[in-house]
Amino acid sequence: MDKKEILYWLKETDENRLNYLWEKANSIRKQFVGDEVHLRALIEISNYCVRNCLYCGISIKNKNLVRYRMTEEEILECVAFANKNGYRTIVLQSGEDPVLSAERIAKLIQKIREFADMAITLSVGEQDGATLKLWKEAGADRYLLRFETSDEKLFQKIHPSAHGKRLQYRINQLRTLKELGYEAGGGVMVGIPYQTYESLAQDILLFKELDLDMIGIGPYIPHPDTPLGREFLDNYRLDKEKFVPNNELMTYKVLALTRIVCPDTNIPATTALATVNTSKGRILGLQRGANVIMPNITPPKYKKLYELYPGKSSADDDPEIIHQNVLNMIKEAGRIPGKGKGDRQKA
Numbered sequence: 001m002d003k004k005e006i007l008y009w010l011k012e013t014d015e016n017r018l019n020y021l022w023e024k025a026n027s028i029r030k031q032f033v034g035d036e037v038h039l040r041a042l043i044e045i046s047n048y049c050v051r052n053c054l055y056c057g058i059s060i061k062n063k064n065l066v067r068y069r070m071t072e073e074e075i076l077e078c079v080a081f082a083n084k085n086g087y088r089t090i091v092l093q094s095g096e097d098p099v100l101s102a103e104r105i106a107k108l109i110q111k112i113r114e115f116a117d118m119a120i121t122l123s124v125g126e127q128d129g130a131t132l133k134l135w136k137e138a139g140a141d142r143y144l145l146r147f148e149t150s151d152e153k154l155f156q157k158i159h160p161s162a163h164g165k166r167l168q169y170r171i172n173q174l175r176t177l178k179e180l181g182y183e184a185g186g187g188v189m190v191g192i193p194y195q196t197y198e199s200l201a202q203d204i205l206l207f208k209e210l211d212l213d214m215i216g217i218g219p220y221i222p223h224p225d226t227p228l229g230r231e232f233l234d235n236y237r238l239d240k241e242k243f244v245p246n247n248e249l250m251t252y253k254v255l256a257l258t259r260i261v262c263p264d265t266n267i268p269a270t271t272a273l274a275t276v277n278t279s280k281g282r283i284l285g286l287q288r289g290a291n292v293i294m295p296n297i298t299p300p301k302y303k304k305l306y307e308l309y310p311g312k313s314s315a316d317d318d319p320e321i322i323h324q325n326v327l328n329m330i331k332e333a334g335r336i337p338g339k340g341k342g343d344r345q346k347a
């Protein structure tokens, strides 16, 4: 699919024609990655962050947020829960927290490695090459780092404290990750203010160019305690001709198109999607291209504080309940829970 066709679909509104897109994405999903839905247990280990991303609720500039950092014991308890419930992947996510030093994370990875045969995914922001290498050698398998947008100007606007690091740095990080032997994950938010259709189409082509192993796509959700959220809520008037709306339908379009363009990659039905449609978001995601769910098993007292955006789906629920809900969802979508680690199987 070329850029022109991607743009056509991003602007399509006719329900019948969109049904064709959903069906095409679903059949490609079935053909390339099958009916298994891989589960990744997500643990949000710290909400400290030194960065000032304008969209993000855990940015250093948000003074209305209580900060936490899980202890190693607490993290390992979560890992034990995941292991007991059949999860074969653990995702450790945090802000860019300097107290979680390279060595400290490396030790944690080693401990998890000794303890359980699980794939370990990290999602802890931009890091230097030596750190990424250390963690790979300690036993990490995968790394998530969304590039958020392929529009350089917009990237710079929404990442002001990047210490001169620009979009190209982020893209190079993804390339480095692959060179180091990680499975690399990227992704974008759909409908960040001033995101053009043109750039969103380019985002999808960049997924392909980078040959990403995992691609996370969710709607932008304005957070009132962030500069971009305030701008969105107070002043932003969407110019429908030019800019992309941050709605559920647009997110499904990007998901479906991504599946068609990158047929063998792992794509989650994201928490942000579940946040804009609690009862059906993930199920529809699974039926329109996704093949992964990342149940959040962070203890509720911390999970509530990991507030990238407000209204986060199932923020109050205990891990047991979340686990059951996810299994039901998979069933309702007509699918089966994955059995192995769910590595990307390259076509």
Ligand code: 5AD
Pocket: 055, 056, 057, 145, 146, 148, 188, 189, 218, 219, 220, 221, 222, 223, 272, 308, 309
């Ligand atoms: N709305 C939606 N997604 C967000 N993220 C951060 N802030 C928001 C928001 N306000 C996403 C970013 C980041 C991922 C961990 O969460 O894409 O990479």
